Amino acid sequence: MQFTIGWMHDLPMTELTSTARTRPDWLRRGCVAVGNWEPLVFQRRRGTWRTVDEAEIYEREHSEQTVRTLVDLGVNMVITHFYKGYGLRAEAEETEKAVALARRCRAHGIRVGAYVQWGTYHPETLVLEVPDCERWARIDRDGRPALPYGSAQSFRLKACPNRPGVLEYMEQVVAAAVDMVDPDLIHLDNFNLGRLHDACWCDDCRASFEAFVRQAYPPDRYREVFGYPPEATLRRPDLRAPVHEVFRRRIWDPAVRAYLDWHCDVSRRALRRIVDFGRRLKPDVIFDINTGGLNGVNVAGMLGMDSAGLYPLVESFWDEEHCVPRVRPEGGLTSKFRSYKLTRNYDLLQFSYCGNMDHDDRDAGKWLAESLAFNRNVALYVDHYPGSRGFWPATGPGYVRFLREHESLFATRRPVSDIAVVRVETALTPSFDDDWAQQMLAEQYLFERGRAFEILFGSQVERIGACRVILLAGASAVDDAFEAALRQYVNDGGGLVIAGAVGRRDEHQRDRGSNLLDRLLDRRNLPMPCRAAKIGRGLVAHVNQIVPSVPYPQEESFDLGGTYYDAWRLPANAVALDRALAAVAPDGLRFEPDAPHGVVFEYYADDEGHQVHLLDLADRKGLKCTLTCRLDRRPVDARLITRSGETACAISDRSEAVEITIADDQFDTYGILLIRDADGARS
Ligand SMILES: [Zn+2]
Incomplete structure (x- = not known):
């Protein structure tokens, strides 16, 4: 059986998976990390944080005295600025400070990470070093450079990885970081290509898309998926508005889904090239990517960020979501548990903000506790530096001490789960509709009930056998391989709870004429909701759907800025889900x-x-x-x-x-x- 990494084509996972991932021993001790990754040139040019004593603060951040303070606080990793996109030459003076800071940190046993800006570059200065760098810019259909931060930061452009010279320069940056800082970690910030409707319109991208389609869809599949004879060339879709606005509920156009898949593929290949390059220079360096959070916004569909394809390539994930773990006034629970669980399944360490100046000690304490509870290779990350701009919560020392006193507990623990809930990419990636709401509510239900559960991607279906029960919701489209794996799982004695119209469509969004439940069971023998039916050695139960306690946001609001904390509540029919779970696990869960x-x-x-x-x-x-x-x-x-x-x-x-x-x-x-x-x- 072959599992796909996207949702339409058949490029095998092995082709893209780097085999050189490393897991150095020091990670097992857990990270207590701070960072100062914004060089002074950026602070000044952007202009939003400026203070009259900015130069003094900046000097202090690099000083021996600050490093000693960090040691006293239990910090064991500093992520320093290295490359912000201005150019190695333009940033050279600041890089020297980073190198000196790295030396001071190492002298005190602190590990060092080097910040590398992946997402944007600054042609005003980079042009002094790379005269044709203007040509790197991702452009729109009128040939104008795209502005990833809008007109407020029009000095920042986004480089297209398909343009000649772009990845070569990133390799130079990584080589310089390895040579000068000798980092334990390289952080690739803003690792994304932007929204799909802003995808680069350059000729290299057009050629790349056409080549991708030819490779991913051999002639017979090409005709089956797109309806075209092989000699007809599929054009890249001319999207003039965000995908979720164009398609509202679901991407029906197969060419747009292929376009999304291509967008993901460009990211994956670029990442693989850079991390493989870095590891050849320094085999034990770990790579960290910031792709945002995994809170339930359809980043795959809107950004072309294929999490399941990117995570196997790196060791660490940066979660920029600021969701505070708390009980909301309306009663729902908010937490970053989704990011922690999803990345942990790829054995990733997660850097997650555990406090900054916008939050109080109480919030910071919960963030720190949440990281201790859920994070793989515990990272306690506090925004920026104490003693300068930064914030070190009063609750921090207690948690750091606890981590150190019980280091062996954290180092030896292995997650155990009774239940798995699966984010099926074939359904969720092209979806801006109820699939996402159902998926989020299923995860919320298990979290609020305190269940032992994990969240898998559909492409990790080979792991479902380790769990006693699978809960499937929001999976309206499944491919044959996934369905066969589920069938096998149940036949072998697994418990399956199905919520809603799971498996109604295939991976091409074609109506299968029946739901998965009907195909698993003889339709006439369908049990009442929440009652189990036997299949092979296993049991299957269903509920009609997961009922939200409050209306889930409509598709119009599915935007990147949106996190739907208010909708994160225990479903109204949680008791029905309890009964369905109990029905398929009659001997009880662990x-x-x-x-x-x-x-x-x-x-x-x-x-x-x-x-x-x-x-x-x-x-x-x-x-x-x-x-x-x-x-x-x-x-x-x-x-x-x-x-x-x-x-x-x-x-x-x-x-x-x-x-x-x-x-x-x-x-x-x-x-x-x-x-x-x-x-x-x-x-
Ligand atoms: Zn391009």
């Missing part, structure tokens, strides 16, 4: 918590048993809750460890399960329940 609203859980196995990380998103003190566990070995010891100490937890026997009672009057935001059995973990 972990079933009963906790006050706002307390969420993340589950891990380690060498001695299990760890359950508890995060209270409400502002309150104290915690009382229970956790029913069905583990291979009966726990002999359960302890809650927090920043203020350790509390023993009662273990009581229930039929086929044990119940652990957690009661801690002093509980504040975060703690780890350690469940120990006599012989160590069995899962």
Whole structure:
């Protein structure tokens, strides 16, 4: 079986997956990181942050005294400015400061990351070094350079990776970074090509698109997908408005879907070239990309950012979403759990803002706790520097101390999940409609219920076998390979819950004439909603749909700036979902918590048993809750460890399960329940 990385063509994953990904040992200790990646030239030219003492602050950020302060705070990584797009020559003076800072950091055992601006360049200065750099610019259909930051920053242009010289220069930048800074990490900022309707209109991009279509669609498929004879050339679509405005609910035009796929492919190939180049120079350098957050906006459909195709190429992900983990006044829970879970499945470390000057200590504390609970190879990242422009939350030291005191727990934990919810690209990428709402609500439901779950992409379908139950919602279009894998999973004894019209269409958005549920079961034998039907050794149940508690935003508002926190609430029919899950897992799941609203859980196995990380998103003190566990070995010891100490937890026997009672009057935001059995973990 071959799984595709896009949703239409058959380029195999192996062709694009770099095999040289590295996982240096130092990552296991976890990162406590700060950064100063905006060079003075950018601060001045942009003009938005300026202060009369800017030069003095900038000097201080590079000083020995600041580095010593960072050491005292427990910082073990500094991401320094290196290349902001002005040109290696124009930034040379500032680069020298970065090199000196890197030397000071290393002398104190602090790892160093080098910032490289991928997304934009500044021709006013770069032209001194690269006379024809104006030709790099991504252009619109009238030949004018696109302005990624609009007229307010018209000095910044976006380079087209298909133009001669662009990636060659990026290689020079990476080579210079390796040579001068010897970085442990290279951060590629703003890693995107912009929105699809702004896709570059240059001749190189036209040729690239046509070549891509020829390669991805051999003549017989070409005719099947586009209806054309092979000698007819598919033109790139002339999109004059954002895709979601043009198509409203779903991209029906196969050429636009091919165009999106091509856009993703350009990014993937460019990234692969640069990271492979960097690793040849320094095999243990890790690469970090900032593609924004994964909050549920259709970035694949609008930006052509194919997460599942990019993540296997790098070691680290930068999440620029500022979503604060909290209980909202309307009752919903907000969190960046989606980004953490999705990137963790690719073994990525995630840098995630844990505080800045717009937020208070309380918010920062929750961000830090959320990172400890969910992040792979824990990164606590605080925006910019303390002691200069930056912010170091009062809650910071307590969390850093906790991380250091329990380093081995974080280093050895492995996520465990009872349930997987799958983001099926064939449905979601061309969708601006109900598929996204259903998907987000399914994830929200599992999060709010404190379930042990993970979020997979459809292209990771080979991993579903590790979970007891699959919850599928928002997957109106599935390809044959995905359907066959699901069928096999259920036949082998898996539990499947289907919400809504899953599998109504194929990957070309053609109506299959029936839903997946009807194809799995004889239509006449369809059970009532929430009741299970047996297929092979497995069970299938369905609910008609996931019902939002408040109307989900209409497709018109699907825009990049939008995050729909207000709609992130427990679905109105959560109880029906509970029943459907119970129906397909009649022996119960491994972990079933009963906790006050706002307390969420993340589950891990380690060498001695299990760890359950508890995060209270409400502002309150104290915690009382229970956790029913069905583990291979009966726990002999359960302890809650927090920043203020350790509390023993009662273990009581229930039929086929044990119940652990957690009661801690002093509980504040975060703690780890350690469940120990006599012989160590069995899962
Ligand atoms: Zn171009």
